[in-house]
Amino acid sequence: MPISTTGSSTDPGNAGFTLLELVVVMALIAIMFSLAVPNIRNALYTDPLKSTARRLTGLVAEAGQDAVASHSSRLLVYDVSMRMFRLQAGNDEKHAVRLAVPASIRVTDFMSVHGGTRSSGRMEIRFSRQGYVDKTLIHLQDTDGREMTLMLSPFLGVSRLFAGYLDLENEQIRW
Numbered sequence: 001m002p003i004s005t006t007g008s009s010t011d012p013g014n015a016g017f018t019l020l021e022l023v024v025v026m027a028l029i030a031i032m033f034s035l036a037v038p039n040i041r042n043a044l045y046t047d048p049l050k051s052t053a054r055r056l057t058g059l060v061a062e063a064g065q066d067a068v069a070s071h072s073s074r075l076l077v078y079d080v081s082m083r084m085f086r087l088q089a090g091n092d093e094k095h096a097v098r099l100a101v102p103a104s105i106r107v108t109d110f111m112s113v114h115g116g117t118r119s120s121g122r123m124e125i126r127f128s129r130q131g132y133v134d135k136t137l138i139h140l141q142d143t144d145g146r147e148m149t150l151m152l153s154p155f156l157g158v159s160r161l162f163a164g165y166l167d168l169e170n171e172q173i174r175w
Contacts (some may be wrong), residue, residue, distance in 0.1 A: 043083040052105045053150055056085065056138065057159045059099050060152055063087050064131040074127040078107055080120055107146070108139035111168060125152070137173070139165055 025148050061156035067074040070089065076101065077086045085099040101107060113135040127133050138150040149166040151173055166173055 034049055035160065037142055041120055044070060048102050048104050049140060049146055049148055052101060053148045053161050055099055056150060057161065059085060059097065060150070060159050061159075062097065063125075063127045067127040068131040071129050073129050076125045076127065078110070078123040080107070080123070091113075104143045106141045108141050108165070110138055112136040113168060135168065137166065137168065141165075 008128060063074045063076050066089075072089060073089050077088065078084070079086070083100070083101045083103070087097040087099075107123070107147055109117050110123045110125065112125070113118045115136075123132060125136055133152050134137070135154050136152040138152070139147060140150070141147045147163075147165045149162040149164065150159055151162065151166075162172060
């Protein structure tokens with residue numbers, strides 16, 4: 001009974017690959033490489049927008065936890081002119097935790113249910129001594145026009161990040 005020898009040839013004239021097969025394989029490798037390069041670039045170089053959003057998420061979590069631990073309210077303040085977030089206890093600015101916003105990132109506005117939308121001057125969010133906060137969205141934008149929305153959940157003490165600019169009525173926002 002004959003055995004199949006697919007892929008091998010006993011004829012020396014048929015050994016190897018055709019030029020067309022090599023070109024097709026090279027084209028597929030080039031396409032896969034071109035799709036992978038942007039993802040590799042983002043992984044190698046930190047994205048300032050995502051980095052700022054992550055650091056701000058940490059500062060928000062710290063504000064809620066610090067308010068509960070100390071049984072006193074905390075204030076998260078963003079100073080537009082200094083491009084700086086400060087987490088402070090009451091009016092104590094000497095011991096405030098600070099977070100500088102990179103020049104390539106802009107804090108577009110704060111949007112809250114009871115405070116409305118604030119986009120200039122001194123923007124602040126108050127955390128109660130139980131760690132509660134008003135339903136609030138913080139919008140960030142980079143120089144390329146990409147936007148992110150940071151949602152502060154009032155009672156759960158968690159924050160969520162969303163790509164794009166979302167408002168309080170958006171169906172993606174679930175408090």
